[in-house]
Structure formats: C-alpha cells, structure tokens
Amino acid sequence: MSTYLTILGFNSAIPTINSSPTAQFLEMEERHFLIDCGEGTQVQMRKAKVRFSKINHIFISHLHGDHCFGLPGLVASFRLLGRKTPLHIYGPKGIKKMMDTIFEITETYKGFDVVYHELDKKVSEKIYEDKRVEVFTIPLNHRIYCNGYLFREKPKERHLNMKEIARYKEIEICDFQNLRSGKDFICEDETIIENAILTTDPKPSVSYAFCSDTKYKEDIIPIIRNVDVLYHESTFLNNLKEMADYTGHSTALEAATIAKKANVGKLILGHFSNRYSDLSVMTDEARQVFPNTFLPKALETVKIG
Amino acid sequence: MSTYLTILGFNSAIPTINSSPTAQFLEMEERHFLIDCGEGTQVQMRKAKVRFSKINHIFISHLHGDHCFGLPGLVASFRLLGRKTPLHIYGPKGIKKMMDTIFEITETYKGFDVVYHELDKKVSEKIYEDKRVEVFTIPLNHRIYCNGYLFREKPKERHLNMKEIARYKEIEICDFQNLRSGKDFICEDETIIENAILTTDPKPSVSYAFCSDTKYKEDIIPIIRNVDVLYHESTFLNNLKEMADYTGHSTALEAATIAKKANVGKLILGHFSNRYSDLSVMTDEARQVFPNTFLPKALETVKIG
Incomplete structure (x- = not known):
C-alpha cells in the first residue's frame, strides 16, 4: 500500500503530437485520484493502464481548458463503460454549470451520480477525508481562481x-x-x-503536493512544508520572469525556491511553455537552488516515499 | 485545385490508444473544411500537418461527444495561436449555448469572431456558398438532431x-x-x-457526402445521388441490425445499399463499434452489395475525383 504517481501529461496550453496537457494519476493507500484532466487525458489513462472504474475522485485545479477540457469526454466514457458508482469532482465554482450545460445539450445521460464539490475559498481547507487519507486545497495565484491539492496519508498505526x-x-x-x-x-x-x-515505528506517512498554475506565492509554504514530493509548475525560465508574472505563472527558479523554503523531499517541474524544446534548461536553472529537482516523464509511474 | 479528403478519426463512442473519434479535413477548390471534431482532433490535425490557420469553416453533424468534444480545445488553441480571422461553425441548435457557456466559465477570450450557424431544419438546405463551392445539409435519422453534409464543386468554366x-x-x-x-x-x-x-469540356465538378450518424434512411438518396465519394457510417454488421436500429446507427450492408441506390462512385465506411477488432468484416459485408467499398485509413489523404 505505497503511494504512486503517474504523470499523464504536463505541457501547457496547446496539446502537441508528443505531449499532453496537465493530468496526473495518484494512487495513495489504495485510493485512486485523478488530478486535472486536459483534453486527451482518457487516452493517456489507457496508455498508462489506469483502470477507469477505479477513479472515484477527480480534482480540477482551475477551469482553463488545458486543465479541464478532457473532463466531459471522460465522464461520457465512464457512462458508456456502464459505471454505476458515484463520481466526486472537486473544482472551482462554475464547474457544475459547465458540465451540466454540456451534458444537457449533448444529451449525455450518465446513469450514475456526479457529485460536484465546488470550491471558492481563498484559504486552505480539508476537502476529502477517509480512514487513511486526507486532501487539502492549496490556494494558488493564477489569472483565474485556482487551487493546488495536498494529498496526505494519515499517521499510521504503530x-x-x-x-x-x-x-x-x-x-x-x-x-x-x-x-x-x-x-x-x-x-x-x-x-x-x-x-x-x-x-x-510505523512506516512514515507520505505526502504529495500538486501546484499548477500559479505565480510565485510564498503563502503556500506552510501548507506544503516537508512534503515528500512537490509538483510545481515552471512555465518559464527566470529570464522571462516578467512574462511569468503577467500570465500568472512561475519560473523554474521560483519553483525551486518554493521547494527549498518548504523543505520538500523532491521537486518535479512541469507545465512548460512550448517555446522550450530542450527541457534540461529547466532543471539546470532549478537545481542551482534545489538540487533534487527532476523533469516529469509522461506515463512513468514513480513511487513516493 | 483538386479535392482531397483526410480522415482524422473514425471510431465511435470511446477514444482508444490507436483510434480517434470522428473528424475529417476536406480541401476543396482551396477551401479548407473541418467536419466533426471529436476529442483529440487538434492533435490529429497536427499529425496530418493541417495548418490551423487555414480552417475557416467547421461543420458539426450532431452534438454527441464523440463528434464535438474536441471543439472547445481547438477554438482555444486558435486563440493561443493568435488567430484574427472569423471562424464559422455550422451545427445543431444548442452548439452556441454550449460553446458560449464553456468559454464564459473558462474565461477563454477569443480575440476573433466565432460565427455560429445553428441548424434545426428537417429538410436539406444550402448552408454555404462561394464562387466555386457549395455545401448542403443531409438530414439524418439519429437519436439526436443530426445532419450529414454534401460538399459540391460548382460547375466549372469550359x-x-x-x-x-x-x-x-x-x-x-x-x-x-x-x-x-x-x-x-x-x-x-x-x-x-x-x-x-x-x-x-471542363474538369468534372467533384462532390463528397459525409453521413454520420444515422439509421438507414433512403430519403437521403436524392441528395447524395452520383457523388464521387460517400462516407457513410456503419457502426455494426447486419447481424446486429436490431442494435443498429435501437441506437440510431447503420450496418455495413445498409451503408452499401444506400451507396448502390444513390449510384455513388466510392463508399468509405466508418464509425465502427469497438467490438470489431478486424474491420475487414465490414468491407466483406458491404462489398456483397457495393463492391467499390473501402475502410478509412486515419491520417491518409485521398484525392477525390
């Protein structure tokens, strides 16, 4: 019952032939969480051999298309696959209206309940809890209302x-x-x-923080302090810091600074601007501040903790 | 100035690793038309090297997800690529509300005009015309309001x-x-x-008819008579005719019967149920009635006429 992270896609804005927009699959204590769902996520899930029926909870960071345009198709596929169990979707206020409108006009009858947990708070809150796992929002600072998510195993029994x-x-x-x-x-x-x-002593409890999309925001440090793995967007290099600020994004240097100040175990970067073809420039910049920084590898499953 | 058809995707319902939902790119007399736009179409367009800026007219047959869930992402990408020219979208009544709701909630500011041409007539009508090309609806019989489209070069000068x-x-x-x-x-x-x-004599005028999704419907024969190429869905084989009727689809035998009665030049089948792994069963059945029947090949460009 370890924790595994599979990054399904990590590019920004426009899908390309070789890269998919943001989506991640997290398996923690036998719970199966989908985080963000850009266009094409369901095909990435198939490639990663994620069983559709296992997903009961989907967490959407914000309602920009590259983080949510795969959601209607995924829910429609759940229905076609005969799903009966309820699906919980966590995301910004407005997600229910968008999905309801799409499903009404496309006459997509679901045959199972979709329970929307709409978020609008600007402070971190616990939004999911069961016997072994809890999930908190990480309020971010983007052009549109946006949350990261902290997934944490509860302290285990001795x-x-x-x-x-x-x-x-x-x-x-x-x-x-x-x-x-x-x-x-x-x-x-x-x-x-x-x-x-x-x-x-029990096995240590593992934690994972997902932070995309956001400007540099030190307020998140107390929330993500000491997590085993932090995914933090780094759309630009620091020589485009003004562009990052203007568009509500971070640079690789800023992501690394957050990682260092929060004393995380490992940093994974992502959400790179399509202008960068050789992504090693991202880790080169970040490692100057936080050496344990890595690039994501699409469809590769990594053990956390 | 010939006419070329590129089938970008042709499977039904659920996208898979190796097949994409319905979308086609038609180049006729230097006009560039996109027909249907299932999830992932923009990536298929990139694979087929379709230049995004060339597309000014998109025709959506019906508002089931496997024919339109790629549209929001494609329009969002147009914007990110700096598009300024207006985009015309033809599709069933409701398409504007769906797209407007999505773009309002996702705060997708387009920077160019999207002109919706909403369709609700049950008889064929001319919906596009310029100096060299005209496009007509082909009213189909599906579970939801649905049109095929007839693309026709105008008679050329001697x-x-x-x-x-x-x-x-x-x-x-x-x-x-x-x-x-x-x-x-x-x-x-x-x-x-x-x-x-x-x-x-001038070069003959070329015509192409796209018919997906529909039950067997003889009413379309006068509209598509003598077209050079007919794409007609054949979701099932004829031993599942009851299933085809129930779900509003056609069998390979029925598609071939339409092709024969309409005296078309060539029939391309498509929109196959995922239950068929070896698709040659489709052409085997259809060729008994209409020998000049072919399977689609994703991303292959074929000359029409």
Whole structure:
C-alpha cells in the first residue's frame, strides 16, 4: 500500500503530437485520484493502464481548458463503460454549470451520480477525508481562481512488538488497539510500560503536493512544508520572469525556491511553455537552488516515499 | 485545385490508444473544411500537418461527444495561436449555448469572431456558398438532431479551344467569358458557331457526402445521388441490425445499399463499434452489395475525383 504517481501529461496550453496537457494519476493507500484532466487525458489513462472504474475522485485545479477540457469526454466514457458508482469532482465554482450545460445539450445521460464539490475559498481547507487519507486545497495565484491539492496519508498505526509484549502476561488482545494508537500500558500495580518498548515505528506517512498554475506565492509554504514530493509548475525560465508574472505563472527558479523554503523531499517541474524544446534548461536553472529537482516523464509511474 | 479528403478519426463512442473519434479535413477548390471534431482532433490535425490557420469553416453533424468534444480545445488553441480571422461553425441548435457557456466559465477570450450557424431544419438546405463551392445539409435519422453534409464543386468554366477560336476573326477577347460560360458565338451575319466547337469540356465538378450518424434512411438518396465519394457510417454488421436500429446507427450492408441506390462512385465506411477488432468484416459485408467499398485509413489523404 505505497503511494504512486503517474504523470499523464504536463505541457501547457496547446496539446502537441508528443505531449499532453496537465493530468496526473495518484494512487495513495489504495485510493485512486485523478488530478486535472486536459483534453486527451482518457487516452493517456489507457496508455498508462489506469483502470477507469477505479477513479472515484477527480480534482480540477482551475477551469482553463488545458486543465479541464478532457473532463466531459471522460465522464461520457465512464457512462458508456456502464459505471454505476458515484463520481466526486472537486473544482472551482462554475464547474457544475459547465458540465451540466454540456451534458444537457449533448444529451449525455450518465446513469450514475456526479457529485460536484465546488470550491471558492481563498484559504486552505480539508476537502476529502477517509480512514487513511486526507486532501487539502492549496490556494494558488493564477489569472483565474485556482487551487493546488495536498494529498496526505494519515499517521499510521504503530507496529506491535510481539516479542516484548509476550513478556507481559497482563497485556491481552483487547489492549492491542491502544498500543497501536501509541498509548502506554498501565499494569494493575500502576507500573507504566512505555509504548516505545511494546511497539515499533510505523512506516512514515507520505505526502504529495500538486501546484499548477500559479505565480510565485510564498503563502503556500506552510501548507506544503516537508512534503515528500512537490509538483510545481515552471512555465518559464527566470529570464522571462516578467512574462511569468503577467500570465500568472512561475519560473523554474521560483519553483525551486518554493521547494527549498518548504523543505520538500523532491521537486518535479512541469507545465512548460512550448517555446522550450530542450527541457534540461529547466532543471539546470532549478537545481542551482534545489538540487533534487527532476523533469516529469509522461506515463512513468514513480513511487513516493 | 483538386479535392482531397483526410480522415482524422473514425471510431465511435470511446477514444482508444490507436483510434480517434470522428473528424475529417476536406480541401476543396482551396477551401479548407473541418467536419466533426471529436476529442483529440487538434492533435490529429497536427499529425496530418493541417495548418490551423487555414480552417475557416467547421461543420458539426450532431452534438454527441464523440463528434464535438474536441471543439472547445481547438477554438482555444486558435486563440493561443493568435488567430484574427472569423471562424464559422455550422451545427445543431444548442452548439452556441454550449460553446458560449464553456468559454464564459473558462474565461477563454477569443480575440476573433466565432460565427455560429445553428441548424434545426428537417429538410436539406444550402448552408454555404462561394464562387466555386457549395455545401448542403443531409438530414439524418439519429437519436439526436443530426445532419450529414454534401460538399459540391460548382460547375466549372469550359476551356477555350484557341486553335479553333483563331479561325474566326470576329471573336475577340471580350467574348471569351461568354464562351467559357457555354454560350454559342453569333457572327455579324447571324451564323451561329456552336460553343462545343470553340471550347472543350471542363474538369468534372467533384462532390463528397459525409453521413454520420444515422439509421438507414433512403430519403437521403436524392441528395447524395452520383457523388464521387460517400462516407457513410456503419457502426455494426447486419447481424446486429436490431442494435443498429435501437441506437440510431447503420450496418455495413445498409451503408452499401444506400451507396448502390444513390449510384455513388466510392463508399468509405466508418464509425465502427469497438467490438470489431478486424474491420475487414465490414468491407466483406458491404462489398456483397457495393463492391467499390473501402475502410478509412486515419491520417491518409485521398484525392477525390
């Protein structure tokens, strides 16, 4: 039950023959999340062998076409594939009206519920939670209302150290859950056996932050601090910083600065302007500030944590 | 100035790794028409080296996703590429509302005019005309309002036979246009010189009919009679005729029957159900009725006429 990230597409604005607009597939604790859905995402999902039926939650950062124009087709395909389970779509206010209008005019009868979670807050909020995973918004600063998303495994239960536990006859099976949750054991004679003796550390909880599209925004640092992997857009190199500011985007240097200040484990860049054919210039610039920076590889699945 | 057809995609319903939904590019007398625009069409256009700036007229048969979900992205790309010239979109009533809603919510400012020509008539009508080409609707019978389109070169001017003309001193340059348009020459002594002596036949005018999606519908035969090439959908084989009727589609046998009764030059099938992996079964069935039947080849450009 590890966490895996598959970047389905990462280019900006116009789809080309060899690159697809933004979309990512995140598998965390057996939950399957789709993040953004540019045109052609469903074909990229097929190439990456993502099972359509596994996707129950889709997170859309913002309503520019290169991040959402694949959504109507994907939902229509879900229906054609006989889906019955509800689909949850998280995205900016307006996404429901857009999708409802499209489906009404194209007479796309879905046969399953689409539950829209429309977002309009300017502060980070928890928008998804279950027993093992939680998802928070990361308010970004783009030309249009835009959120990144933080995906975080909840703290895991401690592992029982059965060899140690066996030494204490008083500890019974009904006590195990308390031990797993980190509590000390108190004997009948009120002796305390510290939890650290009876259990071992769990596997660390993994976190992933997705940040596209945004100007340089230091406000996000407290939200994404210490994440294992940060995806941060870097549409331009820093010699086009004015262009980046004007269009609401970041430079590779800025993405790396955010990564460094937030003390993340690894930085993946993306959303590059089509003007760059050799993308190594992006990592060259970013690594001056944050060495553990990488380019995305479309359709490659990487383990997080 | 010949006529060329490039089929960009021809599968039905769900895009797959190796096939794209319906879209065609027709070049007729230096006009450049896009017909239908399923998801991913703009990438198929790039693969086929279609110049985006050449497209001024898009014809959408019907508002099912596999025929129109590529349209918002294509128009957005036109804008990003700096388009200034107006774009004409022909399609069923509702297309303007759908596109306007999408562009309003995604804040896609176009920078050029999009002129919608919304269709709702149940009889064939001429919807486009210029000096050399005309386009007519072909009302079809699908689950939703749907038109095919007939593209026809206008009759061309006759060629001057200069060797013969030189024999008649009375014929001057100012008479040439009358001769090209087929008129006889009347001498001063009222002798008539027949046009057939002074000119030769022009290149025949070419016509192409696109018919997708539809049940078997004999009413279309007078509209498409004698076209050089007919594209007619054949979603199913005839052993699934009930399924074809129920879903508003045709079988290969039915497409061939239409082609035969309309005396067309060549039939291209398409819009196949994903259940068929070996598509030769489609031509095997159709050729029993209409031998000059072919499968489409994605991205291949064929000369018409």
